[in-house]
Amino acid sequence: MDATRFDVDPEGMGDAEVVERLLALHALKARVEGAIVAATGTFDRRMLHTADAARTAAGWLAARVDQTQGRCKADVRLARDLRDMPVVEAAFRAGRIGRAKVDLLAGVRTPELAEIVAEQEAHLVDEVADLRVTDAGRFLRAWQQAARQYVGSIDPDEPLDETAPRIAVNLAQTFDGRFVIDGEMDAEHGTIIRSAIDAEVDEMYRVGGYGPDDGLSPAERRGQALVQIVARTGRVGLKHGRARPSVEVICDERTLTGLPIGDADDLQRRICELADGSPIHPRTMQRLLCGADVHRLLIGADGEV
Numbered sequence: 001m002d003a004t005r006f007d008v009d010p011e012g013m014g015d016a017e018v019v020e021r022l023l024a025l026h027a028l029k030a031r032v033e034g035a036i037v038a039a040t041g042t043f044d045r046r047m048l049h050t051a052d053a054a055r056t057a058a059g060w061l062a063a064r065v066d067q068t069q070g071r072c073k074a075d076v077r078l079a080r081d082l083r084d085m086p087v088v089e090a091a092f093r094a095g096r097i098g099r100a101k102v103d104l105l106a107g108v109r110t111p112e113l114a115e116i117v118a119e120q121e122a123h124l125v126d127e128v129a130d131l132r133v134t135d136a137g138r139f140l141r142a143w144q145q146a147a148r149q150y151v152g153s154i155d156p157d158e159p160l161d162e163t164a165p166r167i168a169v170n171l172a173q174t175f176d177g178r179f180v181i182d183g184e185m186d187a188e189h190g191t192i193i194r195s196a197i198d199a200e201v202d203e204m205y206r207v208g209g210y211g212p213d214d215g216l217s218p219a220e221r222r223g224q225a226l227v228q229i230v231a232r233t234g235r236v237g238l239k240h241g242r243a244r245p246s247v248e249v250i251c252d253e254r255t256l257t258g259l260p261i262g263d264a265d266d267l268q269r270r271i272c273e274l275a276d277g278s279p280i281h282p283r284t285m286q287r288l289l290c291g292a293d294v295h296r297l298l299i300g301a302d303g304e305v
Contacts (some may be wrong), residue, residue, distance in 0.1 A: 004028050027095045034093035034102075041079030081106040084114070087121040097125065100133045108144050116147050119264055138277035145279045146270040150261040187278040188288070191247050200225035247292075248275035249285050258282070 003017070003024035010018050040057070043049070049060035058072040065072070082089040088105050091097045097105075105124060109117045117124070124143065128136035169183035185193070201221050204210040210221055251272045254261075261267050273279045299305060 026098070030098040031093065031095035033099045034089070034095065037075055037079050037082065037102075038089070038093060040075045041083065044076050044079060045083075078103065078106055081109065084118070085109060085121060087125055091125050091129070097129055098133075101128050101136050104128070104133075104137050104140050108140050108147075110144075112151055113144065113147050116151060116264065116267070120268070123268060135277060138273070138279070142271065142273050142277070142279035143267075145281070146261065146267055146272070149282075150264075150267050187274055187280055188247065188284055191274050191276070191278075195247065196229055197222050197225045200228055204228075247288055249273070249280065249288065250275065251282075251285055255282055256285075258286075 003021045008021075010021060013021065040061070044057040047057075049055075049057045052060060054060035054063070056076075058069060058076045061067065061072040061075070062069040067075075082092070082102075085106065088097075088102060092099075092102045105128065108124070124140070127139055127143075131139060167183070167185035167189040169181065169185075171179060171181050173179050201210065204221070204225065210216065216224075249272070252270055254266070255270055255272050261270060272282050272285055297305065
């Protein structure tokens with residue numbers, strides 16, 4: 001039976017059939033969205049909306065399909081971006097990558113990176129094709145940072161952009177006496193705070209304070225851990241038998257020693273990111289190394305330790 005037939009009720013299927021149908025429909029959805037964006041691009045390029053006196057292709061679409069004006073504008077914008085990204089467009093129309101990854105790939109192609117993206121487009125598609133969307137976003141942010149350094153758009157020795165606060169936290173009391181906390185921070189500070197909270201939660205599990213039947217949500221455990229940390233000197237904590245690090249950085253040797261990116265192949269091998277994949281500036285890494293305990297770990301060409 002065709003797993004993508006629309007006249008089939010999944011309630012009458014076996015478990016394996018439901019799984020097969022769900023995945024097949026998502027693959028079909030990616031191909032349909034690719035075809036829609038391609039048709040939108042042709043419609044926009046030929047300015048067919050003008051035949052109905054519409055001012056824009058997006059406005060014409062919003063009046064005729066069940067999409068918001070904003071989504072129609074996004075379709076037109078993406079179709080225009082893909083005119084210069086044939087490999088991404090082909091992968092999209094084939095269902096190899098979905099709309100979320102296509103949007104991420106299109107976002108990487110800034111004016112200063114247009115040439116290097118065109119050169120490495122196939123590589124970027126291959127890298128993100130089998131990643132989760134979140135991981136694909138992290139990979140592309142890291143690649144974009146290295147690529148901007150490669151083309152001279154940013155200088156690793158120049159000061160970082162200070163327009164956004166490195167860390168800002170608000171603590172406000174409500175009318176009934178409760179408190180609301182919210183904040184924003186860069187990757188470095190966020191990683192330090194998360195590491196400290198994770199260490200406290202790990203310790204509470206170790207001593208039996210937390211368990212699978214404690215009735216607490218992960219957010220409640222993190223909140224209690226934060227209070228414990230603030231109430232006393234922060235716990236060092238352990239990870240794999242050693243002191244749990246506040247920040248873990250993964251970096252290639254050439255970036256670590258400050259060597260400039262030599263060519264496009266060198267660009268593909270560069271990495272400077274936190275353990276969760278979030279890219280950081282090489283200058284930030286150098287500053288962290290000033291007061292860090294360093295454990296050297298060598299990785300071979302095939303990823304083996």
